[in-house]
Amino acid sequence: MQEFTLEQIGMQVTALQNFFDQVTLIDPLAQAEVDPATLRATGHADAVPVLNADGRGWQPILGEDTGFVFYQNIQVEQRPFVLAATYFLTADLPANDREANALLRLLGQYREEMRRDYVTGVYNRAFLDSTYRKKVAAAACAGKPVSVVAARVNEYWNLLREEGTHAADCCLNTAAGILQLAAGPDQQNAVVRLEDGIFLVVSVGTPAAKLQAALHEALGESRRTFGITLSRRGEFTVSLSSADWGEAGSWDLMVAL
Structure with missing residues (x-):
């Protein structure tokens, strides 16, 4: 593992900034970005992924x-x-050959895959926190109605415990399909x-x-039925609760309601 003094790490960060769009020093235990000159925390940092035996790793931006x-x-x-160094593939970056275009398509597919729940195909919590809440906050500041409805599948835990993962997943898939049809387009x-x-x-836009x-x-x-086995079917119920941004005044409080 490389060791630096305060003076050396400052020079290293400055040198890397000539080649990368962002260079940050992270305290992994505190999950905080730190100032290279003082080693004092300056803000929150995302969790660092698992690194290899040499202490190195990478991940795409999602x-x-x-x-x-x-x-x-x-x-x-x-x-x-x-030490985290970020490199953005800008829209005007030349990418005329097949390999470069294939990489951009692959990254786009990967980003979309990582935004989706692996069981139901609807969006996951990562998408909600990283992307959609920004859209929601901007809309609320512009005076548009912003609302959230929580839908709890009441039988989920009993199914998981008594019938297993397959039955519980089938139940969730059916529920997700009904909710998606009722909610309308992703836009x-x-x-x-x-x-x-x-x-x-x-x-x-909807209260x-x-x-x-x-x-x-x-x-x-809708038919709220799903397959438990080839010969057995189950039925589920859903409990709904809702909140408006105006009631809470913030994203976190609105979701908590």
């Missing part, structure tokens, strides 16, 4: 931008840190699997009461 973050374990003044509303048997339907009524009607008119 937000609206496309690029990579490269990580390396180092020591500064005998304290462990991670208007987002259906997110929050955790286990809980979904969120987030809307920009919470109206959105909840539409979901309640769709669930009531």
Whole structure:
């Protein structure tokens, strides 16, 4: 593991900034970005991925931008840190050959895959936190109605315990399909699997009461059945609760309601 003094790490960061768009020093234990000149925390940092035996690793950027973050374990003044260097693939970056275009397509597919719940195909919590909440906050500041409806599949835990993962997943898939049809296109509303048997339907432009009524009607008119085995079928129920941004005044409080 490379060791640096305060003066050396400052010079290293300055040198890397000539080649990368962002260079940050991370305290992995505190999950905080630190000032290379003082080693004092300056803000929150995302969790560092698992690094290899040499203390190195990388991951693609999954937000609206496309690029990579490269990580390396180092020591500064005998304290462990991670050096993170970010390189963005800008839209005007020449990419005329097949390999470059294939890489950009692959990264786009990977980013979309990582935004989706692996069981139901709806959006996951990572998408909600990294991308959609920014859209929601901007819409609320512009005066548009922002609402959220939580949909709890009541039978999920009993199914998981008594019938197994396959039956519970089939139940979730059916519920997700009904919610997606009722919510409409992704451009208007987002259906997110929050955790286990809980979904969120987030809307920009529709009041919470109206959105909840539409979901309640769709669930009531749909066949809420799923396959447990080839010869057995089950039925599920869904509990709904809703909140408007105006009631809470913030994203976290709105979701908590």
